[in-house]
Amino acid sequence: MNVTVTSPATTTNSTMCVNIDDKSPISDLLMSVYILAFIFGLIFNVLTLGPICQQVRRQNILGIFLLNLSLSDMLFLFTMPLWINYYRQDHHWKLGVLSCSVAGFFYYSNMYISIFLLCCISVDRCLVVTYPLRSKTHRTSRYAWAQCVTVYVVVVVLHIMVLFYDNLKDAHDDRKGNDRCYETYPMQRPVALFNLIRVGIGFLLPLLVLAVSYWRVLATVGQSPGLSAQAKRKVRLLSFGVIGIFSICFAPYHILLLIRSLVFYHSDNTTSGGNYCAFEQNMHFSFSCTLALSSLNCVVDPVLYVLVSNGVQEEVKLCWRRHRTTQTEDCALTSYHRGKPNSNNLI
Numbered sequence: 001m002n003v004t005v006t007s008p009a010t011t012t013n014s015t016m017c018v019n020i021d022d023k024s025p026i027s028d029l030l031m032s033v034y035i036l037a038f039i040f041g042l043i044f045n046v047l048t049l050g051p052i053c054q055q056v057r058r059q060n061i062l063g064i065f066l067l068n069l070s071l072s073d074m075l076f077l078f079t080m081p082l083w084i085n086y087y088r089q090d091h092h093w094k095l096g097v098l099s100c101s102v103a104g105f106f107y108y109s110n111m112y113i114s115i116f117l118l119c120c121i122s123v124d125r126c127l128v129v130t131y132p133l134r135s136k137t138h139r140t141s142r143y144a145w146a147q148c149v150t151v152y153v154v155v156v157v158l159h160i161m162v163l164f165y166d167n168l169k170d171a172h173d174d175r176k177g178n179d180r181c182y183e184t185y186p187m188q189r190p191v192a193l194f195n196l197i198r199v200g201i202g203f204l205l206p207l208l209v210l211a212v213s214y215w216r217v218l219a220t221v222g223q224s225p226g227l228s229a230q231a232k233r234k235v236r237l238l239s240f241g242v243i244g245i246f247s248i249c250f251a252p253y254h255i256l257l258l259i260r261s262l263v264f265y266h267s268d269n270t271t272s273g274g275n276y277c278a279f280e281q282n283m284h285f286s287f288s289c290t291l292a293l294s295s296l297n298c299v300v301d302p303v304l305y306v307l308v309s310n311g312v313q314e315e316v317k318l319c320w321r322r323h324r325t326t327q328t329e330d331c332a333l334t335s336y337h338r339g340k341p342n343s344n345n346l347i
Helices: 025-057 061-088 097-130 141-165 189-222 229-266 274-294 297-308 310-325 342-346
Strands: none
Touching: 025 061, 025 274, 025 297, 061 097, 061 141, 061 297, 097 141, 097 189, 097 229, 097 297, 189 229, 229 274, 229 297
């Protein structure tokens, strides 16, 4: 699923570069992954949205980040039936050019909004643990909302610029009856350059921020005698969980994207088939699988933060107890945690 820019020189060869067979078991596998991601992602995000909103009303900084992360996931989930239908139709879109571009816009916007919001959370956790007194004056709800709005605006504007540059047509390959969405081959030079920038700024830089932030967090927490063993365990769980999301959901896709772009630049047959197209043919299944893996972040995000966030976790439990007691009671926020030790506020 690359945003591609076609030219007359590639029109006759694009359908021959990568052959996607109809009735392939690959399509069934990818469709199954997206169906599972859609079902569980929708369930988990709906279940946690109410408790997270309650935390936002209490001006909980982590709750604000989680709300924006959940909203991004929900927008992506609403487009997932389109991708399920795409693979059910054996890589035939059948929904028009505009819908293909819009679905891809939400797909990639969610990916990078999630990545940068995870970075915001990691930096925020690092400041809380490493500089608890100095960060207290700067960590306000306005501070958190400003970061979230900035992430949304930057990512959305950049993707709108890409769609405008792409004329809303090159993402959809309809030559010779292909009807493919974001699977146009061969790759073009502007696309390869954009992919390298995307890997550097959209993945490697955030990964560095995450690694440094949580390295500081784990080092500080391990030497802090004032934190309980449970608080330390939850800080470690959050740290390893976020790194795990990057490793499982985002790293494979960006690694293969980097490899594909570098092979393009070092190939002598980029527009006429040959070794490059043979490489793309061999990489197609693996690359499609890593792209499907990236969609699972909308499932693991709410699960991770319910496990490690005291406020959200207790709100979910409270709502579940009240639901079992009566169907008519509202899941209102209680002051259950106001008397808890400050060490729990790290999460």
